[in-house]
Structure formats: C-alpha cells, structure tokens
Amino acid sequence: MPDPVRQGLATSGPIGCSQSALVTVEDDLFEQLWTPSTLELLARAYWSFIRRRSFGLIRMGYGPNSRSVNLVSKRIPLLRFHEPEFESGADHGWVKWPIDRGLLVATEGQGHGYLKIEARRDPERSTRPGYQAMTVTSEVVNFYPWLRGSGWFARLGTWLYSQTQLRIHLWVTRGYMRSLADLPASVIRQGADPGADTGEN
Numbered sequence: 713m714p715d716p717v718r719q720g721l722a723t724s725g726p727i728g729c730s731q732s733a734l735v736t737v738e739d740d741l742f743e744q745l746w747t748p749s750t751l752e753l754l755a756r757a758y759w760s761f762i763r764r765r766s767f768g769l770i771r772m773g774y775g776p777n778s779r780s781v782n783l784v785s786k787r788i789p790l791l792r793f794h795e796p797e798f799e800s801g802a803d804h805g806w807v808k809w810p811i812d813r814g815l816l817v818a819t820e821g822q823g824h825g826y827l828k829i830e831a832r833r834d835p836e837r838s839t840r841p842g843y844q845a846m847t848v849t850s851e852v853v854n855f856y857p858w859l860r861g862s863g864w865f866a867r868l869g870t871w872l873y874s875q876t877q878l879r880i881h882l883w884v885t886r887g888y889m890r891s892l893a894d895l896p897a898s899v900i901r902q903g904a905d906p907g908a909d910t911g912e913n
Contacts (some may be wrong), residue, residue: 721874723866726825729881730851733889734837742844745831746800751807754892755796755829758850761888779809790816793827806830811855816877821856828853848892850885 721727737745744750759772762781770790773780781791793809800806808828811817830849838845859877861869 721860721870721878723860723870724862726821726854726856727860728851728853728855729878730849731882731885731889732847732849733892734834734845735831735848735892736838736840736843736845739842739844742846745846746802746805748798748800748807751798751800751805751829751831752796754831755807757891758829758888761891762884765884765887778812781814789814803833804831816858818856818858818860818862821854821858824856825852825854827851848889850888852881 759781762770763772769784771782771784773782773786773789777795779793779796780786780789781793782789791814792812794812797808797810798806799808806828808826811821811823811825811827813822828849828851830851832847832849834845834847836845837847857873857877859869859873860866
C-alpha cells in the first residue's frame, strides 16, 4: 500500500492507513480461522505484540464493554474502544474495534472511526501444496489525531504526527504481520491466549 508518510497527509479531516501481508496456512488449520474465537485470538496476539515491543509500557485493558490501550496504567488511556465487533464467512473474517476516545484522539474524532484486522482467502496466490493463502490486512479508518491539532498549528502538527505516532503505528503493524509466521498452529487449534493481558491495568 502507498506509504501515507511519504504520500502526505491532510491537515484536517479524518486520516486512514492500511497495511497488508500474504500469509500461508496449513489446509486443516485454514478452515478453523473464520470463527470469532480464533479472530479474537489473533487480535489478542496483536495487542500482546504491542506490549512486548513497548517493553511493557503499552498495556491493553479489558472492560465489560470496552477495550483500552493504556500507557503504563488505566489512568493514562491513549485509546479507548467500544467492545469489538466480528464478522466471519466462508472466505473471510474480521474483528473491528470502534474508536471511542483517548488522549491520542482529537475531540472531533471521538466516537468516529475504527481499527480493523481482516483475514481473507486468496486462493490465486497459493503456491505451496497442502497450504492455503490468505491476505491479512490491518487498517485504521476515520481517525482524527489529537497531535495534528488545528488552525495555524495544523501544518506543523500534521508533520509531527506523521513523523512520530504514525511511523510508530506503521512499524508496529509491519512487525505484527511478520510475527504471524511465528504464531504456533497448536496455539490456534487449542484456543490458547498468546500472552495477552487478561485484566484492566
């Protein structure tokens, strides 16, 4: 996908970002992927990956009707999401977190946008016998970054956002995509949680 940092960002309105990776999966495991429980497992692997990459500074909090991305503790919520939504079919599945609010979200962006991870069957790109190919996509839609600011500051704020928060997001997402190759098949089959947080921090 085009690199939004190099492509340029708008100084107002919503911002979107999308990254994709091709993943090959064993035939017998492939058919088990399109369930909410497995999608939630892959989603938790995403948050667990972020925690490891941030040396534990970024932590995921789980409430009864919400999810939050916190800096060290729940007292510093960087992002707060409504509870995740799921969709699964014969050839695809996705989990989506609607954005609620947080320190990284501008006031006009509260209650707008979402983060979504989708896996979709991609048979034309399967080249290994006994394996299926799928495209995994992570995208942020209709996000209003607080760091960008508004008015006369928006041009500088947009540059600051693109060189800091956005670059970190791209770096983490690419790392997560690569880490999918190391997620053991047995973890998915058994439904074990790959090191994710289990409570509010």
